[in-house]
Amino acid sequence: MTQLDLGQPDLGERTAEPSPKLGRKRDHTRDPEILSAALEVLAETGYDGMTIDMVAARAKAGKATLYRRWASKGELVIDAVACMKKGDLDDAKLPDTGTLRGDLIAMIRPHSIEDGEKKLQIMAGLMSMLSRAPELAEAANAAIVEPRAAANRVLMRRAMDRGEISADSDVDTLSLITPSMAAYRVLILRKPVDRDFLVSLIDGVLLPAVGLAHPGTDHR
Template identity: 70%
Template sequence: MTQDDPTAGAAVPDGEGGPTAHRRPGRKPDPGRDAEILDAALQVLAEVGYAGMTMSAVAARAKAGKGTFYRRWPSKAELVLDAVGHMKRSQADLDRLPDTGTLRGDILALFKPASVEEGEYQLTIMAGLASMLSQDRGLAEAANDAIVEPWAAANRVLLGRAISRGEIDSAADVETLAQIIPSIAAYRALIQRKPFDRDFLISIIDGVLLPAVRP
């Protein structure tokens, strides 16, 4: 729990827990309200960085009651990971995956070009995440779940379709292949601090992914 937690030592209503916390019986979280809070967390992270970000600032930005807020996200790290995962899942919506008839077309259609402003915003968020990970390497697995897994899940579906069409080898290692593009994207954003643009995506699809899955 962060130092700016006003609920430390106080009783907090049941019903909401952090991403890794045991969820107790009670009122269920409101997905719509959670999304608003997570968006607020991303905004604050982008504005002041991880070191300058406080739980109180996010609660104030989202106009969230601090009791349930701290119960839902007991620590700043959990909040940031949940917020970044929320952003990635919204970009790779499993309920709205493209179906162009080819694996190459599907992956390209999944990519949504960002404006210059949006690209810079996302890079700033990732810089804040990188700062957090440099302070606590124990969060690496949780960070992978937030950054890589949403896109890998989408790629598993697209690769599965391609196998069903006979487009790629049925013996292809789908689990490994699904992680290639999102892992490279994460490295490019976190380490190189560069945007993952369409031209770079095409180079990975044509130079790495497709040669690996051709029958």
């Protein structure tokens, strides 16, 4: 089956544990390992390539354990994708260097690059499902590209408040340039999204688009 077929998605909600009377408490303590195993397999093989046995093996769990916790492969995947949002760039501990370029460059860190590539692989694995599972499309967007776009929006709005860039820049659209071009580069071109590439995007596209041209910027 290629469908997700979650009758009533039941996305997110956990049917309130009634009363763990006796024996070991019903802790579901293996959930994180299982979900992260699912994400790994998802990134490596895609939704259709992923089998429940792969996930179970990776998490060193039994297949039955997965089915005790999730009704189907589809629900497991949705949960895994949703539980990935927690990410790194949560709050306003974004860089604040005083210039837009400084902030954008400061966002380029080895960890975020690595993390971004893995997330894109996951997105690729889900791609073909997105048209038939809108809730999955939403979850994937919220977990993978929105966080980064949101960070970019914050940085650009700050620059706007400082008067560094024009007030009628289309921030919502501009904040998507880096994510979507990185996606194209990784997924289709199969080239690495390294520091040099990101810097050239910032200096060659983003800053010019926002009115901060740099005749002499030598992309370094």
